[in-house]
Amino acid sequence: MQLNLKIKLISFFISICACSISNAQKKSKPYKETWKSVNTVNAAPDWFKDAKFGIYTHWGPVSEAFDGANPNKKYRGWHGMKMYDNGKLEKGVTNKPTTNYVHHTEKYGNPKKFGYKHVIEQFNPTAFNAKEWAELFKLSGAKFAGPVAMHHDNFAMWNSKATRWNSMNYGGIDPSAELKKELESRGMKFMASFHHAFTWQYFATAHAYGGVDKKDYDLYTNPHELNSETPDKQFYKDWWAKLKEYIDVYQPDLIWFDWWLENMTEESRLKFLAYYYNKGIEWNKDVAVCYKETTFNEDVAIKDYERGRPNQPKKNAWLTDTSPGTWFYRPSAKFKTPNELIDILIDIVAKNGSMLLNVPPNPDGSIPKEMVDLLTEMGQWLNINGDAIYGTRPWTIFGEGPTRLPEGGHKIEKIKIAYTNSDIRFTKKSDKEFYAIVMDAPGDETVIKSLSKAIGVLNSKITSIKLLGSDQKIVWERNDKGLVIKTPKALPSKYAHAYKITLEGYTENEIGGAVTAHVD
Secondary structure, three states, X not given: OHHHHHHHHXXXXXXXXXXXXXXXXXXXXXXXXXXXXXXXXXXXXXXXXXXXXXXXXXXXXHHHHOOOOOOOOOOOOOHHXXXXXXXXXXXXXXXOOOHXXXXXXXXXXXXXXXXXXXXXXXXXXXXXXXXXXXXXXXXXXXXXXXXXXXXXXXXXXXXXXXXOOEOOOOOOOOHHHHHHHHHHHOOOEEEEEEOOOOHHHHOHXXXXXXXXXXXXXXXXXXXXXXXXXXXXXXXXXXXXXXXXXXXXXXXXXXXXXXXOHHHOOHHHHHHHHHHHHHHHXXXXXXXXXXXXXXXXOOOOXXXXXXXXXXXXXXXXXXXXXXXXXXXXXXXXXXXXXXHHHHHHHHHHHHOOEEEEEEEOOOOOOOOOHXXXXXXXXXXXXXXXXXXHOOOOEEEEEEEEOOOOOOOOEOOHHHOOOOOOOOOEEEEEEEOOEEEEEEOXXXXXXXXXXXXXXXXXXXXXXXXXXXXXXXXXXXXXXEEOOEEEEEOOOOOOOXXXXXXXXXXXXXXXXXXXXXXXXXXX
16 A cells, blocks of 8 residues: 555656746746747637637727717718828829718817827716626626727827826726636637738828828828838837837737738737747636638638638638627618527637627627527527537537528628528537537427438437426437437527437447457
């Protein structure tokens, strides 16, 4: 007994030393600012692949700009850019003024005198409550969340020392610090998004229109041509200072980038990747980066599809960023239904993706009732069906049924799709447990054709089938027609329904056995 105990203790200490050496080796070899080096990172850590659903918030001074706007007119979310467009910014070209320009002029006055700086000065977030936000996001079933830390308008939604244009100086709050505290206390990962690569072009209209004071170039960037795609050295310096400060102070688990970063230098992108991934090592946690377009590659970061998704599964984990309506607040905004968003989430997860859902708060920082109701219903559905979503991986096929995306990519959500009870999506927890999710309320029975005995998709015996959220016995039969499941009398939720299918499992014989088996 003593000898066995000594052996166990020695093994235990050896394993601890091995782990310590491994971590030490990892820390002694930081990522370098080269593709060869950063391509070795684990771009999609397990926490991200398990999470499936996150939330971020388009909110800031621009939300205030839309307060009082005509609900019957369409406005671009890029108000700081479009508010200067009087239709005469390009030489020799005359167009109609944008609706943003007309609204801004009516609400504030001529943009030459009342520019975007004036909009910032009106920011009044009197109803922001990080605890209420975090509680709602947790209730929704989201596993990670955070603010749009800096949108195209160059305004920092944190108490920044890198720029005077921040939410503490104009608003008296630090939503990043408050949200980080409340979200992490609820076991959620903290993320932040950055859109300020596009600021260079975003405020080019302000310079073209005129009226920008030189002392405010730290907001509007240095003057440049309307269509310039070549930021100056000061822009790169400021862009990095804000991003680095946020990383150092708030230590986000995930950083999400909007487009246009692909137009910046390769050196600036590599500098960020190496710095942030090395910080992850320092913090002893797995961090992740999301990107659009060609900013990075799928070995080094997680590819994002804006309001879109692939029409086939992808080998690497990916993300959809979408919004139930407009990105920023609008009066009388229209929102997608819970049923639409739940179906989109299911289709995304079946194809190895995750959803990042936007919440557009009111100008004062309160969450619109429509969004509260929507997130609450999503949370109720996930509370019942979450086992078929969280921690899952793609199954042998992603789905079956008549309703498919004709193509994959960005913005394909503009194609209106209504899933039916003949549309099935699959996910799995292990080789012996997978889920068949019926995308609408079933009729008397559900026939899953892919699981037919005549098709070689499933080559293992089914031992049990359970409807998530229900204790009723499920009556089923597998034949050449498919897996035929009788619909139980009561359904546990209003939307899609997930059947958990447990298998006997597949095994192969080893070479052993009777000697006579080897004679032939």
